[in-house]
Amino acid sequence: MELKMDDLTKEFGKFTAVDHISLTMTNGVYGLLGINGAGKTTLMRMLCTLLRPTVGNIYCNGRDIFEMDSEYRKLLGYLPQEFGFYPEFTVQDYLLYIAALKGIRPAVARKRVRELLEKVGLAKAAGKKMKKLSGGMKRRAGIAQAMLNDPKILILDEPTAGLDPNERIRFRNLISELSEERLVLLSTHIVSDVEYIANEIWLMGEGTILHRGSVEEIIASMPENVWECSVKKDQVAAYMRNYKISNMKTEPEGAALRIISRDRPAESAKRAEASLEDVFLYYFGENAKSEAEEIG
Amino acid sequence: MVWFEIKKIFSRTGNKIALLLLAALLSLTCFLTVGSVEYVDEQGESASGIEAARHLREDKNQWAGEITEEVLLKVLQRDAEINASEEYLSKDVQENNKAYAKKQGFSDIRDMLNHAFTPFREYDYYRVDSLTAKEAARFYEQRVVVLMDWLNSDEAKDRYSEEEKNFIITKYRELQTPLYYEYADGWKAFAEYAPTIIMLTVLILAFPIAGVFANEFQCRAESIFFSARLGRNKAVRSKIYAGIWIITGIYWTVIFWYSAVVLGILGTDGAECAIQTSLGGWKSFYHITNLQNYFLIVGGGYLGSLFILTLVMFLSARTHSMVLPVTVPFILLFLPSFLSNLPVLSEVLGLWPDQLLQMGQTVCMFHLYQVGNKVVGAVPIIMILYPVLTCVLLPLLYRIYSRTEVK
Numbered sequence A: 001m002e003l004k005m006d007d008l009t010k011e012f013g014k015f016t017a018v019d020h021i022s023l024t025m026t027n028g029v030y031g032l033l034g035i036n037g038a039g040k041t042t043l044m045r046m047l048c049t050l051l052r053p054t055v056g057n058i059y060c061n062g063r064d065i066f067e068m069d070s071e072y073r074k075l076l077g078y079l080p081q082e083f084g085f086y087p088e089f090t091v092q093d094y095l096l097y098i099a100a101l102k103g104i105r106p107a108v109a110r111k112r113v114r115e116l117l118e119k120v121g122l123a124k125a126a127g128k129k130m131k132k133l134s135g136g137m138k139r140r141a142g143i144a145q146a147m148l149n150d151p152k153i154l155i156l157d158e159p160t161a162g163l164d165p166n167e168r169i170r171f172r173n174l175i176s177e178l179s180e181e182r183l184v185l186l187s188t189h190i191v192s193d194v195e196y197i198a199n200e201i202w203l204m205g206e207g208t209i210l211h212r213g214s215v216e217e218i219i220a221s222m223p224e225n226v227w228e229c230s231v232k233k234d235q236v237a238a239y240m241r242n243y244k245i246s247n248m249k250t251e252p253e254g255a256a257l258r259i260i261s262r263d264r265p266a267e268s269a270k271r272a273e274a275s276l277e278d279v280f281l282y283y284f285g286e287n288a289k290s291e292a293e294e295i296g
Numbered sequence B: 001m002v003w004f005e006i007k008k009i010f011s012r013t014g015n016k017i018a019l020l021l022l023a024a025l026l027s028l029t030c031f032l033t034v035g036s037v038e039y040v041d042e043q044g045e046s047a048s049g050i051e052a053a054r055h056l057r058e059d060k061n062q063w064a065g066e067i068t069e070e071v072l073l074k075v076l077q078r079d080a081e082i083n084a085s086e087e088y089l090s091k092d093v094q095e096n097n098k099a100y101a102k103k104q105g106f107s108d109i110r111d112m113l114n115h116a117f118t119p120f121r122e123y124d125y126y127r128v129d130s131l132t133a134k135e136a137a138r139f140y141e142q143r144v145v146v147l148m149d150w151l152n153s154d155e156a157k158d159r160y161s162e163e164e165k166n167f168i169i170t171k172y173r174e175l176q177t178p179l180y181y182e183y184a185d186g187w188k189a190f191a192e193y194a195p196t197i198i199m200l201t202v203l204i205l206a207f208p209i210a211g212v213f214a215n216e217f218q219c220r221a222e223s224i225f226f227s228a229r230l231g232r233n234k235a236v237r238s239k240i241y242a243g244i245w246i247i248t249g250i251y252w253t254v255i256f257w258y259s260a261v262v263l264g265i266l267g268t269d270g271a272e273c274a275i276q277t278s279l280g281g282w283k284s285f286y287h288i289t290n291l292q293n294y295f296l297i298v299g300g301g302y303l304g305s306l307f308i309l310t311l312v313m314f315l316s317a318r319t320h321s322m323v324l325p326v327t328v329p330f331i332l333l334f335l336p337s338f339l340s341n342l343p344v345l346s347e348v349l350g351l352w353p354d355q356l357l358q359m360g361q362t363v364c365m366f367h368l369y370q371v372g373n374k375v376v377g378a379v380p381i382i383m384i385l386y387p388v389l390t391c392v393l394l395p396l397l398y399r400i401y402s403r404t405e406v407k
Ligand SMILES: Nc1ncnc2c1ncn2[C@@H]1O[C@H](COP(=O)(O)OP(=O)(O)OP(=O)(O)O)[C@@H](O)[C@H]1O
Pocket: A012, A015, A016, A017, A034, A035, A036, A037, A038, A039, A040, A041, A042, A043, A081, A189, B407
């Protein structure tokens, strides 16, 4: 399976949401990492034939996906970032309906729905109405519908948004399990979501892919170092002003800081190993930080 | 998949309520229709219902048969006798009602006579009372005479071309006389009230029908829908089928129950009588029987509903919302009553889709259209025009929805 974006661009009026992206994906998990408004959803919508590119093309094994039309969508599973269900449908009916939309024969669909409900842990809720599901259960139903046709291309737009930490870990494992033998593109602004499961990370900002590579490569791409040091209370403000602070832990005397800087920021500072989180912060700066804090 | 679409619509509480409302309005309309046929008994008391209809039928069917000169003279005679009676001359309303009770049997023929001898645009209930036997002999000719007088009047003179005038006059002369008469109040009441229930059905159905295409957006399920394999072809067709199924199923259910109740209670007698044997139909230039009129009403109603509700589907597919689509039927159906006093629009309004929903009235209208030197009435035009427009709208609807972009 090969998905190739060629000069892919989407403009909304004067605003360019996706800016001339040319990249190729093959089987494996791609983590699309970017802050709010980076253009992740717009990119994914084009990959799902929901939006037509202003410029450029997308090829699946060499054929234009918009020309392939339903033949392409047959290969596709999509979990949108924001989506709803038919509130009065039961989980089972909902999945059977989506199976019909995906052109799966009823007998096959029934079996497939049962298997997937088991897999995503919704077997007990099969008869529940969609409107009565919790946020986490809805996400599970969402991933189940995406998997119904056993897609060769799986596109997940912030699949872990709104989940509690435990649920997020379970979800991550589920995705990792489902990602074998497929091309998976997963977007998030939470570094830990993709740190362990992605074969390749794409850092996206302002409509373009700024950096791409394995976690190690991305980390190595950062030209600065990571330092850890403890500072006194009255110095904290000054450090915050002068350095990129990737993490801060309050201590009785002051605070333990994790600082991104080319040079040693203080005598007592020790070199630390850079993490993906540090890199994300380095590239996306203050915007990213406020989000990192929000997540806790 | 069609089944899922229908289920999606009727699983919504709002749409279930709409159906209940429609059922309630249907019952009410049945009640009003049946109640509109009254029988006045010898004591001068009015009643309606099965019994009343039976009595009325007995009374009227004493006059059943061809309306010949002989019959007309008998009507004049009976009318004069009753007019001379104590009850009729009394100042007491109850007594007057007793007199009316005696006229009931030939009241329809009386109405026709009144029409035949008053100017086209007027109606004089007491005209019969002063009618001479000599005049009554010209009964059928009078229908044409009154028409011609009107066509030459200031009101109509410039409204119609010579061809159009000739067309109606020729039509009028084609009426087979003498007319056959019998009790037919079931059909007449049906024709009178059918537009009410048909319009209510369309207005209420607009809600579930607008939902067929708008609900993906309301439920925010459109991303999954359109990214699914069949989301831009078969699923869209299924929605269209679901819409047509809902319209067809509910329309004919309503018509079935309305016909069953109204004709069941008031009777199906008089199916073969011409519509000209009634107060409303006397002037119509469409020479059809009550039964044909019935089929025209229910058939036209169906074609009209199909067109208006297809338009609703189209608009909801286009706007992704329900607001505009559900208001459009209201506008289509109520606009004509606001614009009807503008003579310029008369020709357009004669072909307005509301005409299909009230065929019983439409056949009594004088909207004529001329192409070259061929003249046609509005009925055949709208019976062809709207099905054609529906057939044009459906592929457009498919196209527009299957190309939806999710932004
Ligand atoms: N339909 C639209 N019309 C106009 N602008 C749009 C539209 N959709 C997206 N945008 C703009 O394009 C940019 C990218 O939006 P997009 O939703 O792709 O970002 P994102 O990376 O998914 O963000 P988030 O993390 O918040 O989901 C944003 O600035 C947004 O305002």
